Amino acid sequence: MTTRDNTTNTCAQTSAQTGAQTGASTPTNSLAITKTTLVTEQYQNNIVWGSIDPLNGEIVLYPPDSSNTIEEHNDRNDQSVHLDIFSGFTITFNNGNPFQQTGVGYRSVFRHQLQEGETEITKLVEHNAHYNAWYLCENKTSHIGFLVDTSGSMTSIYKNVVEQGLLEFINEQKKIEHDVKFYGSTFSNELHHLFNGVDLKTETTIDNAYYSIVPSGSTAYYDAVCDMIGFITTNYNINDEVVMVVVSDGGDNASGRHSIHSMRQMIERKKAQGWNIVMIGTNSLDAEQLSHNYGIGRGASLNTGATPEGMQQAFRGVSAGVQRSRTGESQGVEFTETERVSSGGR
Numbered sequence: 001m002t003t004r005d006n007t008t009n010t011c012a013q014t015s016a017q018t019g020a021q022t023g024a025s026t027p028t029n030s031l032a033i034t035k036t037t038l039v040t041e042q043y044q045n046n047i048v049w050g051s052i053d054p055l056n057g058e059i060v061l062y063p064p065d066s067s068n069t070i071e072e073h074n075d076r077n078d079q080s081v082h083l084d085i086f087s088g089f090t091i092t093f094n095n096g097n098p099f100q101q102t103g104v105g106y107r108s109v110f111r112h113q114l115q116e117g118e119t120e121i122t123k124l125v126e127h128n129a130h131y132n133a134w135y136l137c138e139n140k141t142s143h144i145g146f147l148v149d150t151s152g153s154m155t156s157i158y159k160n161v162v163e164q165g166l167l168e169f170i171n172e173q174k175k176i177e178h179d180v181k182f183y184g185s186t187f188s189n190e191l192h193h194l195f196n197g198v199d200l201k202t203e204t205t206i207d208n209a210y211y212s213i214v215p216s217g218s219t220a221y222y223d224a225v226c227d228m229i230g231f232i233t234t235n236y237n238i239n240d241e242v243v244m245v246v247v248s249d250g251g252d253n254a255s256g257r258h259s260i261h262s263m264r265q266m267i268e269r270k271k272a273q274g275w276n277i278v279m280i281g282t283n284s285l286d287a288e289q290l291s292h293n294y295g296i297g298r299g300a301s302l303n304t305g306a307t308p309e310g311m312q313q314a315f316r317g318v319s320a321g322v323q324r325s326r327t328g329e330s331q332g333v334e335f336t337e338t339e340r341v342s343s344g345g346r
Helices: 014-022 064-075 158-173 206-211 221-235 259-274 286-295 308-326 335-341
Strands: 003-008 032-038 049-053 057-062 078-083 089-092 099-102 107-112 118-128 133-136 139-150 179-187 192-200 241-248 278-280 302-305
Touching: 014 139, 014 302, 032 057, 049 064, 049 118, 049 133, 049 302, 057 118, 064 107, 078 139, 099 192, 107 118, 107 133, 139 158, 139 221, 158 179, 158 206, 158 308, 179 206, 179 221, 179 302, 192 221, 221 259, 259 278, 259 286, 278 286, 278 308, 286 302, 302 308, 308 335
Parallel strands: 139 179, 139 241, 241 278, 278 302
Antiparallel strands: 003 032, 032 118, 049 057, 049 107, 078 089, 089 099, 099 107, 118 133, 179 192
16 A cells, blocks of 8 residues: 655644744644555445544555445444454544544544545645644534623623624634534523534524523533533544633632532643633633633633723634644643733733
8 A cells, every 4th residue: 555645734734844943853733744545446336434543644444345334334324333353443433523543542534435537545634743643634623612601790791792702703713614613602690502513604693692691690600611511522523623712700609510620620631632721801800810720721811801892802812822722833722911911901
């Protein structure tokens, strides 16, 4: 089986130049490369199933009989299939992002329909520095979570959060080339789960759904954050991007199912997987201290003023921080001093 590769930046901007300047030899998480392999066997209906080696990004094709078995299970919408080849392995279909777990990491699994006369398969793979592994780039999904505090004390600023903050942020995320799933909630002492993994690029009711909530009551911060993490985890695949933004003006005083300790543990586990979790503080909240207490981290918090301009600048800062993380310029979302000042929070 012959393979070859060429660097490309179709999936994400490369940081090869940066690596050369710093002497880094390991590709950053923004390096995408095309890998090609020859098809040397005959496949039924020209349907080929294969996977990406997490150690080197090489394409490996499953034998024709194994491809047929995988295809049968795929047609039945099965959750997984166990094959007694290569010492036995299991493919999990995972909502259209199939993978195979091995002793050296996760393999991205793909289905390819050969066209007439096609004798080789080319796929775009991406190196994830956090996991130090290669994944199929074309199946990557971004999961965007947006939680807004709607306790009574948020009444005066809530409209600005939706009109200036939410819309500013989601309009930027719609520009991402790959799939973007949106998760939206509001929380007071009551939790309103508005969206659970909808297509951000086609969903047209997001702003109206948030407008319909009237601020009142107290604050179930821990429950709301843990619920959101659970929703995203259900659809999450290794190497997906996650950005969670929480807007609040106070600490928790109403959660019944989670504590600060259970929430912090959950946040720290997800951050260790490369999730970006951001806290926006309003109404003079000390967001940096709370973010530190919650496991989010001081650098991933931002205070904003009560004006529409301050809210808009804050979420421009969020988008800029997310973009720096995407391109490998920073490990996770961290705000600059300029972004902190322009948001009007200090």
